[in-house]
Amino acid sequence: MAVDKSALFRPRCPEQDVELPGVGTVRVRGLTRAEVLEIGKGVNDGKSMEPYSLSLAMVDPQLTEDEVRQWVRVATFGELEQLNHVINELSGIAGRADKEAYKSPPE
Numbered sequence: 001m002a003v004d005k006s007a008l009f010r011p012r013c014p015e016q017d018v019e020l021p022g023v024g025t026v027r028v029r030g031l032t033r034a035e036v037l038e039i040g041k042g043v044n045d046g047k048s049m050e051p052y053s054l055s056l057a058m059v060d061p062q063l064t065e066d067e068v069r070q071w072v073r074v075a076t077f078g079e080l081e082q083l084n085h086v087i088n089e090l091s092g093i094a095g096r097a098d099k100e101a102y103k104s105p106p107e
Contacts (some may be wrong), residue, residue, distance in 0.1 A: 051068040
C-alpha cells in the first residue's frame with residue numbers, strides 16, 4: 001500500500017503525562033529527529049542543552065528556555081532525570097548513552 005505523502009509531513013511525536021511528586025502532572029512529547037540533531041550539535045560544542053531540549057518537549061505547561069533554567073535551579077536531580085528519561089523513550093533514543101544518543105541519532 002502506498003503512503004499518503006502528506007502523512008510523512010504531519011507531526012506525530014508521541015506524548016505522555018508524567019507525575020512529578022509534590023508538584024503535579026506535566027505532559028511531554030518526544031523530540032523529532034531534527035531536534036535531536038540540533039541538540040547534538042550543541043552537545044558536541046560542549047554546551048548544556050537541557051534547558052533547550054526540555055523547552056521543546058514540554059507540552060503542558062509550555063515553558064521557555066529561561067523558564068526551564070529557573071526550574072532547574074529549584075528542582076531535584078531525580079525530578080528532571082525522570083522527565084529526561086521519558087522524553088528519551090518517546091524520542092526513540094532511550095537505552096543509548098545520553099551524550100552518545102545526541103551525537104549519533106538512530107538511523
